[in-house]
Amino acid sequence: MKHGFRQSMAWLHTWTGLLVGWLLLLIFMGGTASYYKQEISRWMRPELPLAAVDRDVALGSAEHYLREHAGDALSWNITLPDERAQVIEMYWMNPTPPEGASRRAAYGSATVDPRSGEEVAARDTTGGEFLYRLHFDLHYIPAIWARYIVGFCAMFMLVAIITGVITHKKIFKEFFTFRPGKGQRSWLDFHNVSAVLALPYHALITYTGIITLVFMYLPWGLSARYPSDEMRYYDESGNRIVDMREASGTPAPLLPLETLLASARRDLGGAAIENVAVNRPGDSTATVTFSAQPAALSKLAPSVMYDGVHGKLLERSPPPGGASQTYGVLYGLHMAHFADPALRLLFFVCGLLGCLMVASGAVLWAAKERPKHLKAGRIGFGLRLVDALNIGAIAGLPIAFASYFWANRLLPLGIEGRADWEANTFFLAWGAALLAAFVWPKRQMWAWQLYAGAALFGLIPLLNALTTGIHLGVTLPAGLWSLAGVDLVCLALGLCLGVAARRMQRWQPPLSAAQRRARAMAATESTHRPAPVGAGEGA
Amino acid sequence: MSALTWMAISLGYAGFTALCLAMERHHAELFGKQAAAPQRRARWRWLGWTLLAVSFALCVQARGWGLGIVLWVGTLTASSLVLVLGLLPYRPRAIVPLAWAAPVLAAALWLALG
Numbered sequence: 001m002k003h004g005f006r007q008s009m010a011w012l013h014t015w016t017g018l019l020v021g022w023l024l025l026l027i028f029m030g031g032t033a034s035y036y037k038q039e040i041s042r043w044m045r046p047e048l049p050l051a052a053v054d055r056d057v058a059l060g061s062a063e064h065y066l067r068e069h070a071g072d073a074l075s076w077n078i079t080l081p082d083e084r085a086q087v088i089e090m091y092w093m094n095p096t097p098p099e100g101a102s103r104r105a106a107y108g109s110a111t112v113d114p115r116s117g118e119e120v121a122a123r124d125t126t127g128g129e130f131l132y133r134l135h136f137d138l139h140y141i142p143a144i145w146a147r148y149i150v151g152f153c154a155m156f157m158l159v160a161i162i163t164g165v166i167t168h169k170k171i172f173k174e175f176f177t178f179r180p181g182k183g184q185r186s187w188l189d190f191h192n193v194s195a196v197l198a199l200p201y202h203a204l205i206t207y208t209g210i211i212t213l214v215f216m217y218l219p220w221g222l223s224a225r226y227p228s229d230e231m232r233y234y235d236e237s238g239n240r241i242v243d244m245r246e247a248s249g250t251p252a253p254l255l256p257l258e259t260l261l262a263s264a265r266r267d268l269g270g271a272a273i274e275n276v277a278v279n280r281p282g283d284s285t286a287t288v289t290f291s292a293q294p295a296a297l298s299k300l301a302p303s304v305m306y307d308g309v310h311g312k313l314l315e316r317s318p319p320p321g322g323a324s325q326t327y328g329v330l331y332g333l334h335m336a337h338f339a340d341p342a343l344r345l346l347f348f349v350c351g352l353l354g355c356l357m358v359a360s361g362a363v364l365w366a367a368k369e370r371p372k373h374l375k376a377g378r379i380g381f382g383l384r385l386v387d388a389l390n391i392g393a394i395a396g397l398p399i400a401f402a403s404y405f406w407a408n409r410l411l412p413l414g415i416e417g418r419a420d421w422e423a424n425t426f427f428l429a430w431g432a433a434l435l436a437a438f439v440w441p442k443r444q445m446w447a448w449q450l451y452a453g454a455a456l457f458g459l460i461p462l463l464n465a466l467t468t469g470i471h472l473g474v475t476l477p478a479g480l481w482s483l484a485g486v487d488l489v490c491l492a493l494g495l496c497l498g499v500a501a502r503r504m505q506r507w508q509p510p511l512s513a514a515q516r517r518a519r520a521m522a523a524t525e526s527t528h529r530p531a532p533v534g535a536g537e538g539a
Numbered sequence: 540m541s542a543l544t545w546m547a548i549s550l551g552y553a554g555f556t557a558l559c560l561a562m563e564r565h566h567a568e569l570f571g572k573q574a575a576a577p578q579r580r581a582r583w584r585w586l587g588w589t590l591l592a593v594s595f596a597l598c599v600q601a602r603g604w605g606l607g608i609v610l611w612v613g614t615l616t617a618s619s620l621v622l623v624l625g626l627l628p629y630r631p632r633a634i635v636p637l638a639w640a641a642p643v644l645a646a647a648l649w650l651a652l653g
Binding site: 173175179190193197198201297329333338340342343346347349350353 | 541555558559562565609613614616617619623624627628
């Protein structure tokens, strides 16, 4: 071997990281925002009522609506509100749609007031769900391709993490080392520190991210054991209760769900109930299944099924086996469903650190490469490409995210496909940023785009105050932290981007040793000030 | 934020500060070359690891093995972040006073919230 082991690993680290860096940044940003998916979804539907309700009332409201509007549905599914967001998520399956109807027509859904069960005319938006889907389904392309692409990026990320640890010779010696204001040295320090301080998080989130889709990436075990019925595997491994009964066709009144909820709480040992699924409402074979909220790291939680007409307990979910439990914990660690507000914030901070790690790695590549090009007197194609992608991704993506929130507030409420236009706005803004970066990949472009991102994020609280009634003036005094938090985090991100933009604008290239000596000599002789050196052409 | 989280972050911060000062280079930066006696630095190292261990014990005791460890690791990242990217390069004189004050304040908060 021509090179030593460590050099080989350094090479691998550089190129695996750089190749997928820009897409990884999108994935990391989308995933980081997803820790507050519910809060964002709530914030993006300002028409919803503010008052908190308990789950009993919410279930009654959902039931009231469904009995009235979806009485003939094949099934109902209701996810009850929790402390994070006062929203009932519900959908139902319509009776067999006519031939040729779209798959979408098979399902119905509604947004209702959790207090009354009356439909709320909330704006058409995908909310936080868009950002969550973005981080593994991307957009515009079939989800299956997107998940292969994202899986590929995640595998590269995992390789970059492992080779990064091997390459980082002074991982303990430089554990506390960050030396700002020293050019390339500082970028390397920052890249190291952002990686090492949150290393457990980076490794965990990348590995468990791959694990969430492992049966897509490695399907052979599953297809060998369950050749004809993949769903059965998911039912069995996820310890779901399977209800394959046929409808009898004999109508029978469904018991009030409230009564069954009380039984479910008792039978599940007092657990909080998260989801209620009703099969064949109105039929004599109706069943009602209650699932508990997962209480620990694992996403698996027990459930119970009742006869919907007589209220008899029909089935309990079996206790999970070791493999299922392991998978449930790995999946749960990725989703962080168990996190209380403090732990959720820590996950969010770690996610941001992940974004900064990926970004600083890509910038570091350019910083290392630049001196060679400056010596040669022209910026080569490779560096120009990386500069453009760096600006378009690192400074451009915050513009796209903020634009998505702006679109939510500013797009007219009545337009056709409004939710799609919010998503389109994200990509239009990002496309514009990328295009501008390719046209002029220079330091000024960094500053402009960072300023644009700063303004868009920083002004969101103001925009919110001008367009809705759930602004900080209302939410802070009322202590509605999940709503106020969205405004406050946007403001904080805006401030950080503003500081970055200012520093980028004012940056002067560091002096070489010879230049420093010349300047010191000039100062002691106090004859004249040296001419400004090497006015920064490089980005 | 719960008192437990603040306590874990404070102890983590104090622990990392002690471990940082146990390293010759950082010790010399802050106290000058002469004070960096090996015995003194060894004591800082012991103190640092002990503080991190106490934080670990508190998290696990309060939240159990699963959640407790996740919370502990999260607070380690947050507290080392404050030290390494925040105070050490920009306000090095503040790191030791804060390492004393933070756990005391967290303990007061803990007692106040019961």
